[in-house]
Amino acid sequence: MPSSASNKRHFVIVGVLVVVMTIVLGWILNSVLPLPEAGVAQAATVDALFRVHMWLIAFLFALVCVFMVYSFVVFRRAKREDEGDHFEGNTTLEVLWTAIPLVLVVVFSFIGVRTLADITAARPDELQIQVTGQQWSWMFAYPNGTTNAELVVPVGQPLMLEMTSKDVLHAFWVKEWRMKQDLVPGMTTHIHYTPTATGEFTLACNQVCGLSHTNMYAKVRVVTKEEYTAWANEQALAQGVQPHEQAIKLDLQTASN
């Protein structure tokens, strides 16, 4: 083993180990932490950035751990009276490890801003649904005034959820839909989704809201456009109103296909 702390061989060995550990760890992180299936178009952006973050974590973890564990092994004290090499610091190194993270912060801020703009953007022709939370249930109101305890939406249709609460804070979270948003009494909050996967999902309240917060669930059904228009018409009929605009449009689209 090389003895002097500034011997280049140390740094070559550590460098190789950092690369190997980054690859192994990155692979493990991206398989131990599997995100649930994605259910909206916006999820692709969130998931991609999550993966980038996992690689960053893998690299930084490897960097610190390899240097640390290597020191444990190589720079272990042999004799009681031994003292370490005397160096008090290195300004070049300090500047470097301040500046490089700063650059990374700028890069990640930039990516963060771009992706945020992407996932919060309004899409044309959105279906607006009013979501109301109260202890401990959910209610969904469609543009024509029909209301329902389940959220039923057509696949591929951009949505804008307008949310408020009747009592305390709640939060809207369908894990396959990724982004969440608080419901605040006295104000309206918004969130945009474009469902891409059909099926049944669970909406769970994600802001502690009292006794039954744990069980404040609602069912979310993403259905085909045909199924949706049939459902919307049935609801309109049952509640004595006209079908809403998007439902009529979808009806025309599916009829002309």
Added chain:
Amino acid sequence: MSVPLTSLALVRGLIGYIVGFAVGMAIVLLGRLVLGVEPWFPEAVYVGGIICAMIAFLLSSGVMSDWLKWTRGVDTPMPHGSPAGRPAWARYFGIDYNHKVIGIQYGVTGLLLLIVGGTFALIFRTELAEPGMQFLTLQTYNEIFSLHGWVALASILLGIGGLANYLVPLMIGAEDMAFPRLNAFGYWITVPGIVTLLASLLVGGWDSGWTAYPPLSLRGAVGYQFMFWGVFAIGLSSILGSLNLIATILMMRPKGMSLFRMPIFCWAVLATSMIQLTATQFIGVDFLLLSFERSLGMPFFNPIMTAEGVNIGGQPILHQHLFWFYSHPAVYVFVLPGLGIISELLPVFSRKPLFGYRWVALSSLAIALVGFLVWGHHMFTSGYQPYLRVAFMISTLLVAVPTGVKFFSWLGTMWGGRLTFPTPMLFTLGAISVFLIGGLSGPVLATVTTDLYLHDTYFVVGHFHATIFGGFVFPFFAAIYYWYPKITGRMYNETLGKLHFWIMTPAFWVMSIGQMSVGVLGMRRQIADYDPALGITGGQIAITFAGFAIAFSILLFIYNIFTSAEVGVLAGANPWRSRSPEWQIPSPVPEHSFASPISVVGEPYDYGLAGSKYVAMAGAGDD
């Protein structure tokens, strides 16, 4: 020697507390009766009781006696040592102005609360091991996880108070703190605070978690009032304690000890105290406003909508701003002293100077400063103005820069050293590994895009427990093992210490990584039960087992520190061959720590530099 119980300040204070509570309740009841309103309104009656109880505690314990005498022009001497005719232990239950006694009082109370808070965690952890409700009701679950939060945070604040009070004067060679009576007051006001906080369980607890978001915190049991006022008292202690520490560090250093020649822990305490002194008021005000809204009906936070949909009431999000303006910087209050401990111990056990002393010192100040600008990252989903998300994302990511400086400096300190691994060093290294997990899981939460998914899931739970264990709990244990011989004069049991480490550290890794993975899979935080369809039952069982392993290892620690005080081998003045001033005096530290004033003649961490000296003791020989 027998000691009548009522001569102990703690006992007298608690009796005063109970009497004061009854008197306070009676005053409010009578007042309401006179005013002709329904007398029994718990929100007002209990608050009257709490306020009077706290004041009565302080008066009857005697911690304000000297001040009251001063108002009458009576001079009071500064007492030194144990009062004659009383056993040494009685000192720790009484009013004492010696910073070493107060430091132990803070530290032991902090440890006790750590055990209470940890026990709450074990209870609900057991409930969470399997889906379905096993032995708790939803209501008790909510009360216990809520109380776990504030009890654990109180334990950290007191633990930090213990470290800082005991160590700072010794490290700068000072006789005591700048304001010894204020120091005692700072400790003793936490006692009625803690009693009030815990008493909330007797009146129905509270169920909002430690964040107490309104409107939820404006409803529910009167236990909320106990939490608001208990936290207020502990917060007042933080403010007074930090004021005292700043004054001590700035004014009482010996000749030759410039700021950049202080032991690095003092820098960490300085930075932490600056945050505590300036941020704690916000949560104090916030909790008072919540209390007033509940008991006096003042509409600060609860919206009141007119028929036209106009809000003529309060604004729930205002609370979140006030709360996090303290509670985020508070995270740095919790971790900076621990990071200071890491920087303090690494050079000793690496036999090498602290790498980049000035950078490490200033990075603490930088973290404290940036820490004030990031509170809004707790509110990415709150519905506040969208542009704020971007600003808070960038400021939050910036915290990574000074934190990185600390990590890299630690690596630089170890590199090329001559490392040994006794228990304090093991806990220091464990702290680095755990804080690394906590730190690295931060940026993905700081980035709004990914936070919108992870927000309020178990990923966050894993993140902040790793941050706080790595930044406080592990360094706290490292510090106790390291300074144990200085405090007691005897060595702890090394085998038990290592066993403690080798159980606790892997268990904590399992717990953290387990919490983060169940979070990514969809486990929400603060819930009593979860959907088995999430496929996380295995993870939950592992987290629960890890939790019990940690608790078991802490029992070993308690056993170790209690028995070693009697049977441990005599440690001598400086078993670690440290250069710091506190190791140049006998162990245990005498009543007057330094027989004569010290002066600083060199750099603090010049390990390996032949012939270098840090402190010169006037008259005394070298150890």
